[in-house]
Ligand SMILES: NC(=O)c1ccc[n+]([C@@H]2O[C@H](COP(=O)([O-])OP(=O)(O)OC[C@H]3O[C@@H](n4cnc5c(N)ncnc54)[C@H](O)[C@@H]3O)[C@@H](O)[C@H]2O)c1
């Protein structure tokens with residue numbers, strides 16, 4: 085068995101471990117450490133590290149924030165890594181202290197990893213976003229440090245699409261208001277401005293994983309679907325792509341947003357867009373809080389232009405669960421928004437289902453482990469995608485070189501000169517923007533060679549980070 089084969093490693097450690105989802109306590113933080121480190125060991129050196137230091141998988145420290153799913157905790161502990169687990173995100177100061185030391189960090193949508201935080205990371209190799217969105221991480225800066233970022237591109241798409249389907253019906257029938265009224269003892273049986281969704285038009289902005297899935301579900305309820313996207317995308321079912329946002333706004337009874345947070349999507353729906361919508365149209369946002377200008381939405385609702393809204397994401401979201409968290413301190417317009425009729429507010433739960441979270445935990449933790457153990461960057465969102473088949477450590481004196489460098493001419497020639505005294509068994513190199521990544525397996529390498537290969541590679545001015553796995 086290759087000691088770098090994650091599945092095999094997991095199998096062997098499963099027997100040695102006694103970690104299960106049920107082992108997690110409700111205390112705010114929990115540390116997990118497998119007492120049996122994996123055979124894998126490496127030199128890991130980057131510009132940011134002061135010293136060359138060998139480590140075993142038992143030395144790898146992983147910080148998990150925001151209640152990342154227990155499937156991920158199990159995968160990491162099975163690898164022998166040390167896992168520190170928090171249910172919420174951390175205040176900035178605390179995050180800076182924690183990130184200084186760790187090799188990997190797992191977050192969800194709340195934790196902001198900008199340059200101000202990342203620059204303190206001395207040993208960081210990989211970031212895992214246990215969600216779809218990666219806007220919370222400065223991807224370019226992370227790449228410039230040699231830090232690869234992974235996410236889960238579609239494991240929660242279905243959960244979001246189902247939430248939106250529910251919200252379409254809840255808005256059309258004013259179910260939220262009727263429920264609140266009856267909770268407080270008021271019987272208010274009305275049919276005025278309550279509608280079936282059959283035959284109505286759903287306008288989807290952003291026809292990616294979520295938007296297209298939603299399209300199929302909406303059509304199965306008899307809705308007509310139109311969509312607007314910046315790229316031309318083949319429609320599913322009988323949905324029709326429209327060529328301008330205005331056309332969608334003019335035609336749709338329900339407008340729902342499924343775009344990423346980018347400079348172009350900031351306030352994508354603001355006063356002019358609400359004015360362009362049909363009278364009484366409904367607005368749904370389960371994408372990112374910056375995509376709708378909420379004060380303009382409030383004005384449009386007060387004017388009777390918009391018939392209802394469902395909002396799952398907010399420009400400023402609280403760091404943890406608890407009463408009073410959704411306050412005017414975070415978002416100045418909160419009290420106005422909550423006092424409007426037919427407004428559904430949910431605490432960013434679009435992707436929060438057991439199915440989605442468990443699948444995301446497995447997907448992202450597996451990608452991170454593969455990157456730590458083998459250097460495989462397939463699926464990375466900020467890195468060239470490089471992979472070689474698992475390194476066979478049963479074969480004596482084979483070393484895997486992971487060399488991340490600036491994408492400038494002449495580097496491969498220099499590196500291959502350094503490696504040229506050894507048999508290069510396999511090699512793969514790719515680049516993406518300013519970053520390039522070379523992976524090579526070299527044979528016939530003894531212990532002293534490892535040190536000298538490292539020293540030579542470390543002298544190359546283009547290097548960003550180096551790891552040698554053996
Ligand atoms: N509420 C939640 O819990 C939750 C869960 C998952 C995802 N999300 C958010 O939903 C977003 C969409 O997810 P997805 O998986 O469908 O992403 P995706 O990348 O598959 O699709 C996004 C689509 O938006 C399009 N797009 C980008 N900019 C646009 C613009 N200016 N105008 C129109 N279209 C534009 C893209 O071309 C793409 O087709 C994510 O980026 C994330 O922020 C929220």
Ligand SMILES: O=C(O)[C@H](O)COP(=O)(O)O
Nearest residue numbers: 192193194215216217435
């Ligand atoms: O980007 C995502 O996948 C969603 O916004 C969900 O984020 P969460 O994992 O923080 O709920």
